Amino acid sequence: MKASTVISGRFDTKNSQSIETYRKDGGYETWSTVLDEKRDPDSLIDEVKASGLRGRGGAGFSTGMKWSFVPKQTDKPKYLCVNGDESEPGTFKDRQILEFDPHQLLEGVALTCYAVQAHTAYIYLRCEFKLGIATVKAAIKEAYEAGMFGKDIHGSGFDLDVSVTIGAGAYICGEETSLLNSIEGVRPYPRNKPPFPAVEGLFGCPTVINNVETIANIPHIIKNGAEWHTKLGCPEDPGSRLWGISGHVAKPRWVELETGYKLQDLIDGPCGGIRKGHTLKAIIPGGSSSKVLLPDQVARVTMDTPGIRAEGSSLGSAAIIVLDDSVCMVDAVLNLMKFYAHESCGQCTPCREGTPWVVQVLQRIHSGKGRTVDMDLLLDIAHNMEGRTVCALADGACWPLTSIVKKFRHEFEAKIVAAPSATSSKVASA
Amino acid sequence: MIKLSIDGREVEVEPGTTVLEAAATLGIDIPHYCYHPDIGVDGNCRICLVEVNGNTDKLAIGCKFPCGEGMEVETESEAVVKARKGVMEFLLINHPLDCTICDQAGECPLQDYSYHYGTGDSRFAEKKRNKPKHVEFSEKVMFDAERCILCTRCTRFFEEVRDCRPIGVENMGGKSTITTGPNGPIQDPYQMNIIDICPVGALTSRDFRFKQRVWFMDFADTVCPGCSKGCNITAGSYQGKLLRFVPRRNTEVNASWMCDDGRLSYDKYNMPERVRGASVSGDPASFDAARAKITELVGDGQGVAVLASTSQTSEELFAVREWARTARVRDLWHGERTWESDDFLKQADATPNTAGAQALGYASVPSQAPELRGLIVVGDVDVPPALLANLDFLIQQAPQAGELGEAAVVLLPGRNALEKNGHWTNGDGAVQEVRAARDPGPDVPEDWTIWRDLAGVSWTSIAEITKAMGAVSTADAEAVTAS
Numbered sequence: 047m048k049a050s051t052v053i054s055g056r057f058d059t060k061n062s063q064s065i066e067t068y069r070k071d072g073g074y075e076t077w078s079t080v081l082d083e084k085r086d087p088d089s090l091i092d093e094v095k096a097s098g099l100r101g102r103g104g105a106g107f108s109t110g111m112k113w114s115f116v117p118k119q120t121d122k123p124k125y126l127c128v129n130g131d132e133s134e135p136g137t138f139k140d141r142q143i144l145e146f147d148p149h150q151l152l153e154g155v156a157l158t159c160y161a162v163q164a165h166t167a168y169i170y171l172r173c174e175f176k177l178g179i180a181t182v183k184a185a186i187k188e189a190y191e192a193g194m195f196g197k198d199i200h201g202s203g204f205d206l207d208v209s210v211t212i213g214a215g216a217y218i219c220g221e222e223t224s225l226l227n228s229i230e231g232v233r234p235y236p237r238n239k240p241p242f243p244a245v246e247g248l249f250g251c252p253t254v255i256n257n258v259e260t261i262a263n264i265p266h267i268i269k270n271g272a273e274w275h276t277k278l279g280c281p282e283d284p285g286s287r288l289w290g291i292s293g294h295v296a297k298p299r300w301v302e303l304e305t306g307y308k309l310q311d312l313i314d315g316p317c318g319g320i321r322k323g324h325t326l327k328a329i330i331p332g333g334s335s336s337k338v339l340l341p342d343q344v345a346r347v348t349m350d351t352p353g354i355r356a357e358g359s360s361l362g363s364a365a366i367i368v369l370d371d372s373v374c375m376v377d378a379v380l381n382l383m384k385f386y387a388h389e390s391c392g393q394c395t396p397c398r399e400g401t402p403w404v405v406q407v408l409q410r411i412h413s414g415k416g417r418t419v420d421m422d423l424l425l426d427i428a429h430n431m432e433g434r435t436v437c438a439l440a441d442g443a444c445w446p447l448t449s450i451v452k453k454f455r456h457e458f459e460a461k462i463v464a465a466p467s468a469t470s471s472k473v474a475s476a
Numbered sequence: 477m478i479k480l481s482i483d484g485r486e487v488e489v490e491p492g493t494t495v496l497e498a499a500a501t502l503g504i505d506i507p508h509y510c511y512h513p514d515i516g517v518d519g520n521c522r523i524c525l526v527e528v529n530g531n532t533d534k535l536a537i538g539c540k541f542p543c544g545e546g547m548e549v550e551t552e553s554e555a556v557v558k559a560r561k562g563v564m565e566f567l568l569i570n571h572p573l574d575c576t577i578c579d580q581a582g583e584c585p586l587q588d589y590s591y592h593y594g595t596g597d598s599r600f601a602e603k604k605r606n607k608p609k610h611v612e613f614s615e616k617v618m619f620d621a622e623r624c625i626l627c628t629r630c631t632r633f634f635e636e637v638r639d640c641r642p643i644g645v646e647n648m649g650g651k652s653t654i655t656t657g658p659n660g661p662i663q664d665p666y667q668m669n670i671i672d673i674c675p676v677g678a679l680t681s682r683d684f685r686f687k688q689r690v691w692f693m694d695f696a697d698t699v700c701p702g703c704s705k706g707c708n709i710t711a712g713s714y715q716g717k718l719l720r721f722v723p724r725r726n727t728e729v730n731a732s733w734m735c736d737d738g739r740l741s742y743d744k745y746n747m748p749e750r751v752r753g754a755s756v757s758g759d760p761a762s763f764d765a766a767r768a769k770i771t772e773l774v775g776d777g778q779g780v781a782v783l784a785s786t787s788q789t790s791e792e793l794f795a796v797r798e799w800a801r802t803a804r805v806r807d808l809w810h811g812e813r814t815w816e817s818d819d820f821l822k823q824a825d826a827t828p829n830t831a832g833a834q835a836l837g838y839a840s841v842p843s844q845a846p847e848l849r850g851l852i853v854v855g856d857v858d859v860p861p862a863l864l865a866n867l868d869f870l871i872q873q874a875p876q877a878g879e880l881g882e883a884a885v886v887l888l889p890g891r892n893a894l895e896k897n898g899h900w901t902n903g904d905g906a907v908q909e910v911r912a913a914r915d916p917g918p919d920v921p922e923d924w925t926i927w928r929d930l931a932g933v934s935w936t937s938i939a940e941i942t943k944a945m946g947a948v949s950t951a952d953a954e955a956v957t958a959s
Contacts, residue, residue: 430562
């Protein structure tokens with residue numbers, strides 16, 4: 047397990063959010079060099095591609111690859127949208143960047159825009175990030191004043207405008223096409239894909255959408271080169287990530303670590319182990335939309351894309367939710383499913399109707415009116431939702447649900463056996 | 477062209493064709509709720525899922541998925557049927573299932589697809605969600621949020637077709653509902669189209685609701701007589717009484733739409749008060765006697781003119797013209813009636829067949845009308861008062877006599893626009909078939925038979941006139957017959 051300070055190096059510095067602090071560390075030098083040397087934009091895309099950087103938002107798609115989908119020849123303007131709608135339950139990593147070191151994000155924004163030849167960038171932040179919004183706005187002002195943004199930057203002929211757009215607090219707006227609709231000012235239903243945003247995104251124009259942490263990595267990769275990045279952590283999924291650990295550990299926290307470490311080491315080391323007097327029951331490793339891991343899986347899993355896939359789960363937004371033996375898994379999954387039912391945008395039938403139904407069934411089980419058929423019913427409802435909708439919200443609801451029902455079936459059965467109505471296969475007919 | 481296979485059958489389509497459209501060319505109906513050919517694709521209902529190239533994890537939506545070369549599509553595979561059953565179940569768990577009192581029953585895709593993909597039993601053991609049930613969207617449209625499946629056809633109709641947003645989706649997830657929000661009642665003069673495109677009984681017509689179960693009704697595919705657009709309609713009636721007009725899709729004329737004014741005009745064609753049988757000088761007479769009187773009055777035809785309604789079919793006008801030729805009546809005029817037009821479907825000419833009348837040689841009434849001895853008024857037409865001065869005689873053949881009736885020496889019955897068969901030519905030159913939607917009852921023969929008998933021609937059917945007319949009227953032959 048290798049601690050790292052690529053992203054978080056300045057977080058503890060006084061006035062870490064100011065441009066002076068950032069420039070003292072060589073901040074914006076990469077951006078200035080790229081402009082002064084009139085670097086070929088494609089060379090930046092190639093650099094990021096070669097770095098092996100995967101998106102930090104949840105899906106883990108290759109960032110360089112995503113950029114390369116933006117058409118080179120087009121009459122339309124191109125846009126960059128930075129996704130700072132951080133709302134995946136358990137996730138609090140982007141918030142650190144926004145509040146403590148916004149300028150590395152802004153330099154990343156500049157470099158990304160240059161790479162894909164976009165001249166307008168929107169930084170989309172959830173409204174609850176009051177401090178983050180104020181900090182980023184102040185940083186943008188500083189960057190303009192320092193001549194890093196604006197017209198004809200450094201006499202290069204390259205124009206760039208950056209602004210903050212504030213979301214109204216819906217989880218769905220973190221879905222990239224929903225985010226685009228939110229910026230456009232229409233109801234933020236996710237869009238059908240294809241067309242993908244790289245081809246037809248914001249206002250129908252080619253658009254790159256990247257997570258805050260992804261963009262914050264860009265200045266480091268351009269400065270230090272792709273090869274440097276490939277040597278961080280796991281070779282198949284290199285890099286340094288901010289991990290947020292919440293739940294029943296002695297020390298809930300964020301920590302920056304290179305990929306490829308053992309989850310057990312993180313829990314036992316920086317997090318101080320499971321809280322006193324309790325034992326580990328399960329870990330949801332990548333934000334609430336990932337499949338739950340059992341203690342034996344936690345003991346062997348390495349935290350990188352191939353490692354976590356081998357255990358059937360995903361890194362997601364690197365939000366590690368630790369559950370100890372005090373947790374009732376029926377209760378836990380009910381809590382999660384309430385979130386998805388509440389945040390379903392309501393566009394697609396399976397998610398709109400399926401997520402509240404799951405909540406109703408779980409509530410019934412939880413209140414002691416469960417039936418033996420309910421576990422299979424839950425799995426089948428999930429089957430009818432997963433992969434059947436426009437976006438991945440329904441999938442994100444199904445993965446924790448199905449994994450918890452399958453791995454903790456005995457806890458559901460215990461609730462049901464204890465219930466007086468358990469022998470009846472039907473409670474009432476609809 | 478792109479070649480692909482759907483359910484094992486080869487099909488060739490233009491690039492850009494969707495799977496749903498390609499399947500339709502093979503006669504394969506892929507179920508759909510949110511997709512509507514005249515509004516476009518949205519992709520929210522998820523009932524049109526199909527399997528492409530054996531991928532059962534992620535099924536594609538047929539309404540949006542573009543056909544690709546060599547693609548293999550399955551529309552009834554195990555995974556597809558499972559997914560559709562799932563979607564049907566999702567749609568029904570919170571649906572009130574109040575078909576017994578729902579106006580949509582009998583013409584409801586939710587019922588129809590339930591028949592195919594429903595399980596017949598419910599796994600839903602929870603309490604159904606309650607939503608507002610009697611929401612007045614306007615004086616014309618009623619909304620029931622519990623029946624709504626949130627396909628958003630209605631909101632998209634206004635956005636895509638009418639360029640306005642009087643309604644929208646409120647709230648999120650299962651609580652989502654359609655609302656007028658702060659806008660107040662819908663004002664749009666085409667708003668009732670959302671009732672037709674609503675695939676369930678969520679939007680109902682306040683005019684038609686609770687009047688009749690559709691399966692007891694009779695339907696005629698005809699054309700709206702309200703203006704020269706000639707919107708294709710299906711006229712619904714029960715025991716001879718018209719109860720509603722709904723638009724019938726014709727991409728060349730009205731797509732799937734019609735104006736509310738036209739739609740709500742049906743009742744005037746029920747005509748409880750009307751001309752029945754012939755009369756001469758105010759006294760009931762036989763048709764033979766009436767015809768003899770007309771022949772006597774018209775004489776050599778000098779100083780006599782015909783003023784015909786442009787709601788008459790071309791066949792009827794042709795029959796009148798045949799009689800006029802034999803009677804040596806030279807002046808054939810058509811009436812005019814206008815209303816306020818708009819920039820969508822509604823035309824200023826408030827009659828359906830002006831173009832047809834003109835093609836048959838009927839002219840506008842001249843501003844300096846020649847002095848007339850006699851005038852023959854045919855059909856529902858407004859007569860300029862100047863024509864009535866100094867007349868020796870007036871002959872009227874019309875469904876309703878109106879103010880002229882008392883002055884007419886000979887009064888003959890006529891069929892109204894919803895009781896006719898034949899053709900109308902709309903303002904764009906489309907010749908469209910008109911079919912009777914109701915029977916006027918006794919003593920109202922078809923208009924053309926009256927003039928046939930006067931002219932002494934031997935036609936035995938409308939079809940014969942249509943054929944005969946084709947030989948003399950070139951304007952008709954070039955036009956497209958749309959249905």
